Amino acid sequence: MDLSGKRIVVTGAAGGIGLALAKAALERGAEHVVLVDLDAGRVAQAPAGIGDRASAVDGDVADTVLLKRAFEAAGRVDGFFANAGTGTSAGLGEQADWDVTMRVNIDAHVTAAQLLVPAWLERGEGLWVTTASAAGLLAQIGDAPYTVSKAAAVAFAEWLAITYGDRGIQVHCLAPMGVNTNLLNAGLDADAQSVNVVAAAGEILEPEDVANEVMGAIEANRFMVLPHPEVAEFRRRKVDDTDRWLAGMRRLQGAVPGA
Numbered sequence: 555m556d557l558s559g560k561r562i563v564v565t566g567a568a569g570g571i572g573l574a575l576a577k578a579a580l581e582r583g584a585e586h587v588v589l590v591d592l593d594a595g596r597v598a599q600a601p602a603g604i605g606d607r608a609s610a611v612d613g614d615v616a617d618t619v620l621l622k623r624a625f626e627a628a629g630r631v632d633g634f635f636a637n638a639g640t641g642t643s644a645g646l647g648e649q650a651d652w653d654v655t656m657r658v659n660i661d662a663h664v665t666a667a668q669l670l671v672p673a674w675l676e677r678g679e680g681l682w683v684t685t686a687s688a689a690g691l692l693a694q695i696g697d698a699p700y701t702v703s704k705a706a707a708v709a710f711a712e713w714l715a716i717t718y719g720d721r722g723i724q725v726h727c728l729a730p731m732g733v734n735t736n737l738l739n740a741g742l743d744a745d746a747q748s749v750n751v752v753a754a755a756g757e758i759l760e761p762e763d764v765a766n767e768v769m770g771a772i773e774a775n776r777f778m779v780l781p782h783p784e785v786a787e788f789r790r791r792k793v794d795d796t797d798r799w800l801a802g803m804r805r806l807q808g809a810v811p812g813a
Contacts, residue, residue: 555681555724555772558583561628562681565615565662566638568596570735571685571728574761575635577604578769588628590615591638616662621669633681634670636663636707641700641737643746652699659703663710671718678722683768684711688731688785692792695807696748715777726771728779732758747812754810756782 562579566572567589576587587608591597594612601608611627613620615638625631640658642651663684674680687694690704708727715725732738732752764781771779780786792799 555633555679555775556583557633557769557772560584560632560681561630562587562633562635563590563624563628563631564588564635564637565590565666566685567591567610567635568593568600570737571730571733571761571764572635572637573600573604574765575637575683575768576600576608578762578765579633579635580605580607582769584633586628588624590620590624616657616665618665618669621662621666625669631670631673632679633683634666635683635685636666637683637685638662639685639687639704639737641694641697641748643697643700643744643748645696645698647697647699655699655703656706659700660706660710663707667710667714671714671723674723675718675721680718680723681772682711682714682723683726683728683772684708685728686711688729688780688782688788691729691785691789693803694748695751695803695810696746696812700748711777724772724775726768726777726779728764728768728771728781729785730759730764730780731756731782731785733764733781734758734760745812747807747810750812751806751810755806756784 557579562584564572564576567576568591576589579587589597589600589610597610597612601610611624644651684707686707687704689701690708694701711727759781767781768779
């Protein structure tokens with residue numbers, strides 16, 4: 555898909571990967587980008603840094619009213635980047651941890667798709683990009699809700715691609731390891747084992763580099779986007795010998811400290 559003239563909505567766009575995706579879309583000719591984020595102060599300031607073809611809407615990305623407001627601000631939604639995400643680093647977690655993580659990391663995707671897909675099918679064209687995580691393909695040591703929600707996000711993106719890929723809807727799934735974002739840095743500051751594992755597993759990439767990988771995948775119509783190429787090998791090992799892979803993950807868990 556060529557993004558020239560397209561109108562795009564990006565969630566989790568006050569900074570990090572979301573803001574980088576919005577900027578990259580504009581650089582590739584998008585007509586307008588709507589930035590959506592729960593952080594009202596940061597997202598209100600974000601458009602000023604990427605140009606006058608961007609606007610902002612704040613609120614809960616899983617809320618139908620908020621999403622409709624964002625879509626109305628776009629005027630016409632040609633592409634949706636389901637980028638908002640959260641983690642708890644709470645191990646097994648309490649019910650509240652599960653509720654908020656599932657709401658942001660997967661329920662919001664389902665709600666957006668229910669609103670957008672019918673119109674895209676009528677038009678014969680649409681773009682969907684899921685920001686999942688390598689955790690969705692592998693696992694996230696120290697954070698069960700994050701692991702499960704990101705696995706669900708990957709599965710939902712796959713389902714969209716299977717169901718609508720021959721009907722004009724182009725679907726992509728981004729699954730990085732460590733990226734220099736507030737979410738990662740907050741976990742490092744808290745010495746959370748879940749984030750320490752990510753930092754130990756591979757290079758910490760900049761959001762702009764990740765966004766460029768996504769843009770390349772859109773241009774090539776390549777579903778899976780792996781900015782850390784080693785994730786493909788880790789995934790292969792998991793499938794080839796799951797017991798061996800699980801044992802290796804347990805060793806990694808024992809080797810990486812955390813609060």
